[in-house]
Amino acid sequence: MFGYHNKILIIDVSTKSWRWEDLQEEVVKDFIGGSGLGAYLLYHYCPPGADPFSPANPLIFCASPLVGSRLTTTSKFAVVSKSPQTGFIGDSLSSSSLALSIKGIGADAVIILGSSSQWLSLKVDESGIQFNDASHLLGNTTSMTEGHLIETFGPGYGIACIGPAGENMVRFASISNDGGRQAGRTGNGAVMGSKKIKAISFKGYKKLNYFNESNLSKTRKQLAIKSLGEATEKYRTLGTMANLSVFERLKVLPIGNFRNQSNKDFHSISGEAIHNEEKVSTSHCANCTIGCEKLVTIPNGGSAKVRLEYQSLFALGPLVGISDRETILKSSKFCDEMGMDTISAGSTCAWFMECMQKGLLPKQWLGLLPTYENDEDLLRKLLNAIAKRSGIGDILAEGSARVSKEIGLGTEDFAMHVKGLEMPGYEPRSLHTMALALAVSTRGACHNRSSAYEYDFASSSDSGKLSRGQMVVDGEDYSAVMDSLIWCKFVRKVFDDFYVESSEILNDVTGWDMDPNQLARCGERINNLKKQFNIREGWVMDQDNLPKRIFSEPLSDGENRQSLSESDLGTMIKSYYDAREWTSDGLIPESKLKSLGIEC
Amino acid sequence: MAINLTVELYGNSRIIAGQKLVQLEFTESKVGAVDVIRALALLFPALGGKVLDSGDKRLLSSYVFNLNGVGFQDPEKLKLCDGDALLILPSQAGG
The missing domain is CATH 3.60.9.10 (Aldehyde ferredoxin oxidoreductase, N-terminal domain)
Incomplete structure (x- = not known):
């Protein structure tokens, strides 16, 4: 083969x-x-x-x-x-x-x-x-x-x-x-x-043969050229850091554990400000022509550099109510060095800080708290304690979902996770297609397995007349194919017709005769198998949901009120199950599994 | 009556122009995307080829318009009113 x-x-x-x-x-x-x-x-x-x-x-x-x-x-x-x-x-x-x-x-x-x-x-x-x-x-x-x-x-x-x-x-x-x-x-x-x-x-250097090396050689050059064009401009210039100022302006940047009440100005941590005021270099993955990685030299950090992404900026900054650039850069670097997911780490700290502010911590935990001078100091000490499972960190290392369930007192309502995975930096009360995607994703609150935000950031004419359920299905299947071939998501706009071009490339690699529809069907099959795994492991419909705060606390900004009701989400989930041809309980009919060739 | 607009720049457009906001005043009664792009090209020629196509009077595909921080707009349908804020944003949303 x-x-x-x-x-x-x-x-x-x-x-x-x-x-x-x-x-x-x-x-x-x-x-x-x-x-x-x-x-x-x-x-x-x-x-x-x-x-x-x-x-x-x-x-x-x-x-x-x-x-x-x-x-x-x-x-x-x-x-x-x-x-x-x-x-x-x-x-x-x-x-x-x-x-x-x-x-x-x-x-x-x-x-x-x-x-x-x-x-x-x-x-x-x-x-x-x-x-x-x-x-x-x-x-x-x-x-x-x-x-x-x-x-x-x-x-x-x-x-x-x-x-x-x-x-x-x-x-x-x-x-x-x-x-x-x-x-x-x-x-x-x-x-x-x-x-x-x-x-x-x-370490190994075993070579593979490709079915049509001549075609692949041409494709390599064409894609490399296209990858340096307009479609990847943002990633090449500022990387994903560019999201922060845009999201803040569009009011889709979650702040203060999704309370979105803050008198802080996050301008100083925008991608533009960091680009202009810090030493930033660009790095590439192997065989990548885009070069989205931005390595920021940490102020007062010697020569240390941090590979900075929007999600880390968000989770260790606005999400925990912190706008101090040095703290965020050092915290992001710390998480990378300790080997911790910045989104879940930041979100768990944000939940804990809100519990502290509201006096909701169990008495027996109070003796475990570190002494701290301010929020920035507290964040640093919490991250350190989590990584080492020392003091309160031994509890927080379980993540916001488990810990909030343990202490109760209503803290579950503002533990911002889906299925136990903490939420990324997209505001579901404003971005309703994304809200649906976060709720139904098989891996929990995930921004990377659907790219559903693209529908929310497009003009209405771009979205056509698709139901939100169909949008998320299409986004998930497309992402599953990207994540299986594997293309970087940042190259997606380089393709004129993703399935046509990707199937041709796959055929040039393998010698298969896969048509674009069959490739798209692979995406559908993969998402159904992921769901079937979850069903086998005990998934129930209630777990396709969002944290209560999303429904009970609308965003308010003068005349604009952004909200999402539980009933609206329920309607969207139904539309998603319908588009997937699943039962109204979100289960996969045998006939569907059979049609996809999934043997369970 | 003059139409006064605030153009907000994001991403590389802000870095190239060196400023976050640009105030534009138009004496025409109807102002659309083409008029804004023409004005920006005159003020910041370096945006040409990086953010906008000065010849075709359009944003490059890597940028989009958003009106008043609320709705994403098709350039050809854009009708601007006095006091509007027109945002020029990187079109790629991911990350």
Whole structure:
């Protein structure tokens, strides 16, 4: 088979053994790679009802058919497991040379099973797999760990590692690679920590053949040129930081744990201000021509740089009511070094700070609080405590959903999560298509698996007459295909006709004869399988919902009142289930599964 | 009657122009997107090719109009009134 190795590497860290299994062509024709293949493998390798921290929960790294093709933005991989935050499918993507290293060892996916009794650093290369003792790496930050392993093993290794947060099984711990890139959401770093794996180093150069190298060569050049055009201008200039000032102006920037009451001016943390006033350099993922990454030199931080994204700016700034640039930059860097998802970390702190302000903390917690001078100091100390699970941090490391459920007192109503995953920086009371997408997403409150905000940010004539349910379905299926091939989302506007061009490219890679409709059908199949996994793991309809605050506290701004009622969301959810051809309870009929070729 | 507009610049348009707000005054009774783009091109020639197409009098596809922070507007349907704020925003919403 062209474009694939047809192999899965399965490593059992309980027995320190490994084996290779064949990957059937029918499977990748249906689920492609990346997030889609990861969903398939999770469904089949995770026993029903497995605790996310149990040895049975597989930690899956998936490459994709486009990895290694040198097409722009395709050096990406997916990490998939049962999420310790949601109890449902947890998948996150990351980028750059690690994707090439994983595929370079001759695997389309690597599944890690079991749990070690001692901390391990895995070394995977053409000589086999070494299960090295990692006790000397414990407590090291992500950059220290990666640096140490590069120094020990020499160049050419792609490294996935966890920081102290992953070691301590902070439920929103991330997996770090390539100098600070993060597979950030859904807590895969905590799963890696539960297996006592500090790091995995991959090195390999197994080549793949492509069906039509001549066509691919032309496509490579064409896409590279187009990727430098208008369609990616924002990402090249300011990166995702550009969102902050725009979102603030459009009143879709969540502030103060979504209370959106603040007398603070966030101008100084806008992408434009940071660009003009700080030292900012640009970086690229491997094989990427866009270069969206903005590395900001931290004020009073020596030469330290932070890879800054909008979601980190939002979650460690406005969401916690902080506008001090230095605090935000240092907090973002701290989360990356500790290996924590900035969105969940910031949101959990925002919830906790509101509990403090309202005097809702249980008495027994008061002795666990750090002393602090101001909100900025409190945020720094909370993040530090969470990463180390010290004092109050040991409680907050469970995430806002679990902790609010434990203490009650109405604090659940302002724990801003869906299915246990904290919400990203998009205001659902104003952005109603996005609100629906956040409510129904299989991985919890997620902005990256639907791109539904695009409908809210478009003129009405662009959206046509689609129902919101159909918009979210289309966005989810499209995103599932992108995340499985894998293209970076930032290249999406480069295509004139995404499904036509992507299917042609996939055919040039594999020699298949997949038409655009069949490729779109893959997206539908992947989303149905993800949902079916969640149903198997206990999903109930009530979990397709938003936090109560969204319904009970409308946004008010003089004449404009932005709100979303529970009933309006219910209507949209019904329209989504209808568009998916699911039952009114959100379940997937057997006939639907059968038509998609999903065997459960 | 003159029509006074505030144009708010975001993203690269703000960086190139070096300012967040631009006040424009039009003596015409009807003002549309083309008039605003023409005025901005005169004030900030460096926006040409980066934010707007001075020749075709249009925003590049990487930018969109928003009127008064409320609604996203098709340029050809844009009708501006005295006191309006016209936002020029990066069109890519993701991140």
